[in-house]
Amino acid sequence: MTTAILYLWAVLLGLALGSFVNVLVLRDDDRSSIITGRSRCPACRHPLAWYDLIPLLSFAVLGGRCRYCKKPISWQYPLVEAVAAALSVFSFWYGVIDRGSWLLAAGLAASLMLLLTVSAIDISRMEVPVEYCVAGGVIGGAVLSLTGVHSWVSMLEGLAAGAGIILAVMLGWRLFFHQDGMGEGDIWVAGAIGAILGYPLVLVGLLTAVLLGAIIGVAALGLSKKSLQTAIPFGPFLAAGLVLSLWIGNSFLQWYGWAS
16 A cells, blocks of 8 residues: 555544544533434534535535534534644654554554644633543553653653643742633643653643744734733643644754753
């Protein structure tokens, strides 16, 4: 099987996983079971047929509106599916193409899908589901350690550094500004990405997340009526920092003279 075909399969698998991530997000919002029951339109509650649930294609064919009530479909659905496809391709490249390990690719994909779920829920409700953070961190950290990307010690150091730095920032912000600068859920997300990246690569992940958050935050202030007091979910930036660090973080460390 050629590499191009394998990449295509990675895209298709990612789209399917993205559709499942949307189910996790939606059913977390309304507290319904992810095992029983059919998918329904959030607006009219009409059960959706299989052809209403084809990733990206159904949204495009329906013009972004429910087939039954004609209410707009949230852009969350195609965006999550597209991001999941990109993460699946990245996992295949990182695990199989770059390091020759299908186990690494599968474990990383599972971990990234869980953190994508965390990010989508954080954006939707400004809440972080701890169970998905823990699962993502355990799976990703264990698989990267088992496949020799980093050591078990590095994984534990990364977990401690990620969670510890965010905790210190949160407590410092509360001490000096007498308000919360970030949510406690961000500690769990940072711990998860720390376990996956290991130490010292977690430092690159956190720095990247802060830079991305600052850029998006300033842009949001400039393009809208948001104030400095407006809460912005930080979990998605931590997840983005994770992916970017896996991609080019070691090159940065080597350039800086601190190879992991």
